[in-house]
Each structure stands twice: as structure tokens, then as C-alpha cells.
Amino acid sequence: MNNQPDSFHPRATPSYPIKTQQFLQQLGIQHPILLAPMAGTSTPELAAAVSNAGGLGSLGLANASAEAARLAIQQTRALTSKPFNCNFFCHQPPQRDPATEQAWINYMAPFFQALGGEAPGTLKPVNSSLIDNQPVIDMLLQEKPAVVSFHFGIPALDVIKQLQHAGIVLLASATSLAEARIIEAAGIDGIVAQGVEAGGHRGIFNRDIDPAIGTYDLVRLLVTHTHLPIIAAGGLMDGDDIQQVLALGACAAQLGTAFVICKESAADPVYRQRLQDPAYQTTYITASISGRPARGLMSAWHSQVDQPERPALSSYSYIYDLAKQLHALASKQGNYDFAAYWAGSNVARIRNLNATELMHTLIDELHQAKTKQSANS
């Protein structure tokens, strides 16, 4: 087992606020930095590098079968003996409506035709929900990863109890105080406060209701009105940003976009290039790609698909299947304008470092920002 990679470089541990220290102890980690789980982008290598550097690595397993998720957990364990997080989606199983689905397929058909292809006749879901996925729950109870987190909602209370009884620490995303209260009432251990700046899917429980609260305001709100540890997420790119959310009362910060570019991620070369290209760095939220709102780099989804005549969206994640087929067709012709290149609103501050270097940089910056703040106060 390789617990200390070549680049292992222990950082001085800054003295964190007492509630951060308690939370770090609960997670079994050294620094208040969590890698955002990123389905399709995070890898065992990325998660392990973050955990080995003293943060909490994460695997985004929403699109994995129970066996694929088990394999990813085992691959991560081969690279680190430190704790890491496994993330799953908890959306309500969709009520499918054939007429709405057909209207969407008809609307998208010209985009396929323009590329010499044909729109699919029927759609299938891309991501599963832990809410109706007993094989994944059974696998988690066997594998017992240190941390499991939920997005788009939370599982049933008996599942929450079983996972906690197995010694797993549970986290869930909230985008509003109402969602945070549901999470707290369910006995979950910590809340990821996901601000509207965040890259990727909004964690809203109901896809049609989005309060769009910014990260800093959401942290203040949840720190004041809940008793759980708050992990800030959305638009955080450096140690100064992390220090700011800690100063607002968050126990930790979760960063996604900052890590997408790391060589350990699964991001394709065009994604990496566009993350650094000012022509694409304006980010937008659209629900047209998957059926749920998500923030990503400027693309044809925003400029061409999201027109006033766009029909009502059919169920998440059935239309994601169509989006993936359209991207597959286009990318074979060198056209990457239909890709889902998720990114947060502060992507222009991305730095091209590997995951270990980025962790070390974030920790050093956080340390400096803390020292500067103490000197000024």
C-alpha cells in the first residue's frame, strides 16, 4: 500500500478554530479542505492525492453500478490509507411523461441532423438515485467508506441510521435553509452549503425551486440557524477564499473546479484547455443538458439550445442521455460545443497544478491568510 507518495510533504498544521478542529477529528483529516465529489471527473488517483495531502478526497459515484463503485473504493484504498468520501445522488425517482419526452426529442432533432445524425427514439437514465438503489446501499454497508455524501436530497431515515451504525460519517448538500433543516432533522452529520457560484449540478432537492443564494450568504445563514458543521462550496479557488468562509463560521471548504484541471482528474484535453481559455470562462446555469440546473463553461447549450421556444424539460436524467449522444456525435467531428464542461463562476482563477501541489498551495495560502488576519485584528 502506498500511503506516502514521492511528493509527500507534510505541511505545518495551522491552528484552526475549535469547531473546525472538532470536525477534522470527526472526519479523521488534517486540513479543512474537501475535494468536491465530481461524477465522471474525479478518479481514485485524484481522491487519494487530496487525502494523502491531509484533506478529504472524494469519489463522485452517481453514475456507477454497485460493483463499479466498489471497485473505485478499492482502487482508492490501494492508493491511500486515509479517509475519503463517496458521493451519491438522492433525487426522487422521476415521473416520466412520454409526451414531454417526445417534445424534447423533436426539439433537439435538428441539432442531430445538422451533424448528419439522428435523435434517439427513446431515452434512458444516466444517473441512478440512492433512494431506490439497494445494491449500492448494501455495498456501502460492506465496504464502510469513512464518509458518504448526498446530493439532490437525502435517503430514507432507516438507510441513514444503517450507514451511521456502520461507522460512516454522513454529509449532504443544501442550497437553502429549508433543505438544511431537513438534513439536520434527519440526523446527518454535516451540511455542504452549496452556493449558486458552484460548478456542476445545483444540489436543490426540487429541480424547479432554486433560491440561488451565494456561497458566503448561505454559509452565514446555515451557521446561524443550524447546529451542524457547515462545509462551504461554490466559487472557492484559493486559500484566501477558504479563510474567508472559515471566518464566517464554516468548518471546512469544498472545492471542485480548482481540481478539475489537475492531471489526476478524468477531464479530457479540450475540457482542460477551455477551463483556461477566456473565450469559454464565462459560466452559465442550464437545465437543458441533464434535466436539472447545472453550471458549466459557455457552450452551444447556452447559446443555441436555450432559446425562448425551448419546450418544457422532461425528467432528469433521461435527457442527459440525449445530451451525451449529441456530444458523442459532435466530438467525433471535432466539435466539442455540446460537451458538459462543468465549472464554477470563478473558473478564471484556475491554476494548472497537480493535486498534491494544489493542496500544498491551498494549505500554505490558508496559513498565510490566517496569519494576516490575526495580525490585522
Ligand SMILES: Cc1cc2nc3c(=O)[nH]c(=O)nc-3n(C[C@H](O)[C@H](O)[C@H](O)COP(=O)(O)O)c2cc1C
Ligand atoms: C465537474 C464537476 C462535477 C461535479 N459533480 C458532482 C457530483 O457528482 N456530486 C456532487 O455532490 N457535486 C458535484 N459537483 C458540485 C461540487 O460538489 C461542488 O458543489 C462545486 O464543485 C463547488 O463549486 P466550485 O466548482 O466552484 O468549486 C460537481 C462539480 C464539478 C465542477
